[in-house]
Amino acid sequence: MAKKQEESLLGYDPLAWMNEEPQGEEVSAAQEQEQVASATEHSSNAQVTQENQLKVVLEAVQNIQNVANLREEIISKLENSLGAIEIDASAVNSIDTATLQLFVALKKETDRLERVLVFDFPSERFLEAANLIGVSKLLELDKSASGFF
């Protein structure tokens, strides 16, 4: 909660996060440097961005060949952030059981740590695969805006 401002009846500003967003072209040199460093750091299969939450954007094909990199990336980010974890699954055309097992383990870990895990826009292929092996409910995919991509 934010500190109550003098003479204000609003104790907490729910929109304050909007001030922290980078404003399009107005990126300072320091921010630019940070972005370059961040982009260099993430060279594995998943694109990971740090906003208020940890965000992981899955690639079209998620399988045994790239699951190890994805795991390392997620673990590293889990250890270095405290916010919610968002996994953008909108682009997934193909996903194997190894990756889904990783997400099951991740879900159990986030539950244990009382962290929030959200799958954003899971594609129909992602949903089909999760349904097939019976993990949709565990991953709470029914709460997502699903089946759109």
Added chain:
Amino acid sequence: MNARVVAIFNQKGGVGKTTTSTNLSHALAKAGKKVTVIDFDPQGHLSISLGMLNRQASGIDAVLLDGADVSQCVIPMRENLQLIPSGPKLHDIELMSTGGAKRSEILRHTLLNDFQDQDYVFIDCPPSSGLLVANVLFATDEILIPMSSDFLALQGLSDLIKTIRKFEQVLKKKYKTQIVMARYTSSRKFSKEVLGKLQQYFPQQILATVIRETAVLSECTSFGMTIFEYRPKSVSANDFHNLAKDFLQGKVM
């Protein structure tokens, strides 16, 4: 020429979505604009507000689920104002886990092609952020957000903007977003602070006229009348008349 399609959307309930849909659309119709309103809320409150009590009539549900022609579902309600009701099966869509893309495409195609004789199409969204709203956000490019002047509405707006940003990111488009202060208690200092906070974060995006909260706005719904029929000389009728002018002229604060 294509109609201007506007989603009236706020996932929080009680902020004045349906009141805005009903009275803004009628104000525009009275100004000579051809307006269609789509009741996208399975509760069917927009239809009821406009005086349509038959909740079994097919509507946008039949278009999205059964491939019905939209012309079969259109109901003329007032001069220049027509309604597409929600229909009894619209709620089923919220429970489906697949087919969202197909329904969104149907909706987008319908909005692009079947309303060319209309000036405006308003979609009254349900108070949720589920699949129905996702369908609408996929198919439209413009959002009007009704707000009430209380703290929880601000908190809800924060979540709403995050939802919109997610859709913008995934769909790679930028919505034209405007806000209307649809339930404003002018006697409260707190309301002024909430409005000030909105102006701080959304400059040039808030329609210039605020809709003051009045008893007559609540009462007219139960008669199936708009404010222009129920109390045409009231401050609320005047507010909505001015809001429609702002909307047409792009007058913002």
